[in-house]
Amino acid sequence: MLSGCAKGLARFVFAVASIWLVSYPGRAETSIASIDPANGLPILSIGGASALSGQFVFWGRNWSWARLSTQFNVIAPFEYAVTGRNQALNFDLSGHITKPANQRLVWQFVFNESADMADVIGGGIAFKFDLATFGKAMGEPELLPENRGWKWGQTKGSAVEMRFDPPLARVNFERNQKNEIRAYFYQGQIPQGQKTFTAALTVSRDIAIGPTVPERFGLDDFTAWPTDILRWDTAPVDLSFLNASERPAGKHGFLRVDHHGLLIFDDGTPVRFWGTNVAAYAIFGTDRENVRRQAHRLSQLGFNLVRFHHQDSPWVHPNIFGPAEAPDTKHLSPAMLDKLDWWIKCLKDEGIYVWLDLETLRFFKVGDGIDHFAEVSRGKPAAPGNGFNYVNTSIQEAMRRFNQEYVNHVNPYTGLAYKEDPAIVTMLVTNENDATFHFANALLPDKNVPWHDQLYMAQADAFAAKFGLPKSEVWKSWLPGPSKLFLNDLEHQFDEKMISQLRGLGVKSPIVTTSTFGNMQLSSLPALTTGDIIDVHSYGGTGELEKDPIYGPNFIDWLAEAKIVDRPLSVSEWNVEPFTVPDRDVVPLYVASEASLQGWDALMQFAYAQQALNNRGAPSNWQAFNDPALIATLPAAALLYRRHHVRQADTLYVFAPTPEQLFYQPISPRNAVALRTAKEKGRLMIAMPQTKELPWLEKSQIPPGAVVITDPDVPVIDANAQMATSDTGELQRNWNEGTFTINTPQTQAAMGWIGGKQISLNDVRIAVVTLNAAVAVQSLSDRPISESPAILISLGARSTPGLANRFFHSEPVVGSITIRATKGLRLYKGTGIGDEEHQVPVTYEDGRYKINLDSSLHTYWLQLK
Numbered sequence: 001m002l003s004g005c006a007k008g009l010a011r012f013v014f015a016v017a018s019i020w021l022v023s024y025p026g027r028a029e030t031s032i033a034s035i036d037p038a039n040g041l042p043i044l045s046i047g048g049a050s051a052l053s054g055q056f057v058f059w060g061r062n063w064s065w066a067r068l069s070t071q072f073n074v075i076a077p078f079e080y081a082v083t084g085r086n087q088a089l090n091f092d093l094s095g096h097i098t099k100p101a102n103q104r105l106v107w108q109f110v111f112n113e114s115a116d117m118a119d120v121i122g123g124g125i126a127f128k129f130d131l132a133t134f135g136k137a138m139g140e141p142e143l144l145p146e147n148r149g150w151k152w153g154q155t156k157g158s159a160v161e162m163r164f165d166p167p168l169a170r171v172n173f174e175r176n177q178k179n180e181i182r183a184y185f186y187q188g189q190i191p192q193g194q195k196t197f198t199a200a201l202t203v204s205r206d207i208a209i210g211p212t213v214p215e216r217f218g219l220d221d222f223t224a225w226p227t228d229i230l231r232w233d234t235a236p237v238d239l240s241f242l243n244a245s246e247r248p249a250g251k252h253g254f255l256r257v258d259h260h261g262l263l264i265f266d267d268g269t270p271v272r273f274w275g276t277n278v279a280a281y282a283i284f285g286t287d288r289e290n291v292r293r294q295a296h297r298l299s300q301l302g303f304n305l306v307r308f309h310h311q312d313s314p315w316v317h318p319n320i321f322g323p324a325e326a327p328d329t330k331h332l333s334p335a336m337l338d339k340l341d342w343w344i345k346c347l348k349d350e351g352i353y354v355w356l357d358l359e360t361l362r363f364f365k366v367g368d369g370i371d372h373f374a375e376v377s378r379g380k381p382a383a384p385g386n387g388f389n390y391v392n393t394s395i396q397e398a399m400r401r402f403n404q405e406y407v408n409h410v411n412p413y414t415g416l417a418y419k420e421d422p423a424i425v426t427m428l429v430t431n432e433n434d435a436t437f438h439f440a441n442a443l444l445p446d447k448n449v450p451w452h453d454q455l456y457m458a459q460a461d462a463f464a465a466k467f468g469l470p471k472s473e474v475w476k477s478w479l480p481g482p483s484k485l486f487l488n489d490l491e492h493q494f495d496e497k498m499i500s501q502l503r504g505l506g507v508k509s510p511i512v513t514t515s516t517f518g519n520m521q522l523s524s525l526p527a528l529t530t531g532d533i534i535d536v537h538s539y540g541g542t543g544e545l546e547k548d549p550i551y552g553p554n555f556i557d558w559l560a561e562a563k564i565v566d567r568p569l570s571v572s573e574w575n576v577e578p579f580t581v582p583d584r585d586v587v588p589l590y591v592a593s594e595a596s597l598q599g600w601d602a603l604m605q606f607a608y609a610q611q612a613l614n615n616r617g618a619p620s621n622w623q624a625f626n627d628p629a630l631i632a633t634l635p636a637a638a639l640l641y642r643r644h645h646v647r648q649a650d651t652l653y654v655f656a657p658t659p660e661q662l663f664y665q666p667i668s669p670r671n672a673v674a675l676r677t678a679k680e681k682g683r684l685m686i687a688m689p690q691t692k693e694l695p696w697l698e699k700s701q702i703p704p705g706a707v708v709i710t711d712p713d714v715p716v717i718d719a720n721a722q723m724a725t726s727d728t729g730e731l732q733r734n735w736n737e738g739t740f741t742i743n744t745p746q747t748q749a750a751m752g753w754i755g756g757k758q759i760s761l762n763d764v765r766i767a768v769v770t771l772n773a774a775v776a777v778q779s780l781s782d783r784p785i786s787e788s789p790a791i792l793i794s795l796g797a798r799s800t801p802g803l804a805n806r807f808f809h810s811e812p813v814v815g816s817i818t819i820r821a822t823k824g825l826r827l828y829k830g831t832g833i834g835d836e837e838h839q840v841p842v843t844y845e846d847g848r849y850k851i852n853l854d855s856s857l858h859t860y861w862l863q864l865k
Helices: 004-023 131-138 213-217 240-246 288-300 334-349 373-377 393-408 439-443 450-467 482-505 522-528 555-560 584-598 634-642 659-664 673-681
Strands: 031-036 041-046 049-059 069-076 079-086 091-101 104-113 117-129 149-153 159-165 170-173 180-190 193-203 207-209 255-257 263-265 273-279 305-309 353-357 363-365 382-384 424-428 534-540 569-576 602-609 652-655 683-686 707-709 731-734 739-743 747-752 764-768 773-779 791-796 799-801 808-810 815-820 827-829 843-845 848-853 861-864
Touching (some): 031 193, 305 334, 305 602, 334 353, 363 373, 373 450, 439 450, 450 482, 482 659, 522 534, 522 659, 534 555, 584 602, 584 683, 584 739, 634 773, 634 791, 652 673, 673 707, 773 815, 791 815
Parallel strands (some): 273 305, 305 353, 353 424, 534 569, 652 683
Antiparallel strands (some): 031 041, 049 117, 069 079, 104 193, 149 159, 159 193, 170 180, 363 382, 731 739, 747 773, 791 861, 799 808, 815 848
């Protein structure tokens, strides 16, 4: 139970948060300044998009990183404390933050240095400004005189100022780039003793100072929440009937891509995959009986695809190459292969298909015989080949040797080589390893890799000469323009070699080359068309539902940018971070419904587990299997997506860039408002243009009736809109209120900031007081909710790690739900269908069931049956 003081504080915070939301109703009209609970520094959001953020940055001698670990606490509404310890530089930090006026936040920083530190770089705070999005409205930041700080904004518009007293050691633009300012408390030396700084953030009247994320969600005493609502070894619901017709997986033949760009099996059966990742120690450290148990649990949770990941990563001991002390990565470990074989067999028995990574994060060793390995490893005993693989043929040979041994390996439990098993539906050549955006940078002249740089420059010069492009520009991988043409060709040539080898070995399943990730631009897409499926990774954060597409992207936008006309789209990694995102319970249904609207083909949450699957698994961002907040709605999302509860959009928007737009402009969801807003209304696809420098790139055939977008800077919705409804009328996102609703015959749900609201859907009324929550009602049959003999009710709210990070406390969803449904159903919780001891009282009146939700339920899952 909450103490009297805690209850009072929670009520006061709720009142403050409510006033804030009412007083500043439109995120499209209002900017919000607040404190980042990760470090106690200022943040500014405009339309839910991050415009300004801060980070502590310190360095010792010779720019050696000196991490400042911090802890943040809410003392009272708009009063905070931050403490920190920097072991490398021997100082402690304590900070006190207050809001003395409506437009002002003040920090009192106290540094205590235990000994003189000489000849160090020093450090302070790095302030980062999103000028690409907000530079036109806000202008460029300016430095205040005498190292007093900075200001950003317009004289007659929105403005913020950060002023320090006394003056700092230095305030400067990092590398003369106006999007980052570094404010140094110390430079060159840190004297022993105490030093105090005052910092004041002043904002213009059109910018509100809002509460922190913890205040918004409520400062409840989470230790009073239940800890036993989810078992690690059994499922709270049973959706295994979704896989019944697939057992054993592979019975329909190999997966392939049809002429419309859809995934079908050899016998013509169409399929869409709702999947997850099993990674690292979960593969190799889970005992045989628990593998069998977890394969069944995965089926019960609604998954029909598992991606195996981090099977080769160096932090996994042992991994697919055996123990860490193995001298090379030329040989596969029979013992570890046996672990993987057993997983594949058990999943196949449950009707679950497999995505197989050929390379995730393989670290090559001296014994691998890599040419000029010293340049790759930089003096370390092992290193990844990312980027180097595009020019170093010895790395390519090592990858091909692995591919040959891997795909020819015969699984003794199925009697099939991996290449012969139709249950293995996809193979990925290399994980997050592109040339077009990230890793060609490793080959540049300033990276001190002369042998690799010579190979890179020779290919760049040859490409420039062949197509009459300027040699001085083609090699500059970090710039849009001719380099993006060359890098796509460089990546394509590598991928062609890998695919040719795999097909020659007899691999029949679709092949994925690599994935878009980490803010990649549209210019990276052409090379990915070398494979059969376009794959993408995206990670969001807190408040994805609140992000206004006029101002900036949410994490769904980064998925949508990768959908190419007539190409299947897979998402082999989606999640939110950092742990613990308080509203992560809303994410699975949001992903599944948007994927259904867009017509995407395969979704994989990252990750079901990275640790060994047993009762000792600790809470983690990469462990959904024991996380009540994610498992709360993952089954509901599976049911919605696999049963097509949300219709595909009627309107198709196609962005058809010219080669000049695609390769010479850095277009991405970060700056393309047309793409962000189109996906809110209908389907979004990208068309590939005919490009003379890339003769292998097929020109996309735009479907008849498509709405063609030619200007990425023109929004599809009204610039002042506070919400959008899909053209089907089934999905509605209100970024002003931070809510999302699904309203279809078989799934009706509301999520986000729904506390205190009365939400009426076709057959369901939701009235909860829990501030941020998810509530979903779904038919478990082919009939609509109003006629279904079985109805699944999924709830979700915050789940917070408990004592010693060994379990979760889960916030109860409190309120009521009424459901219009057939008479004679009974209400059960968890998996207690038909078991009287799990029956829950429910009333039926005027054709509706009324379900009261309170903390005594101790569950997020109910069923009417």
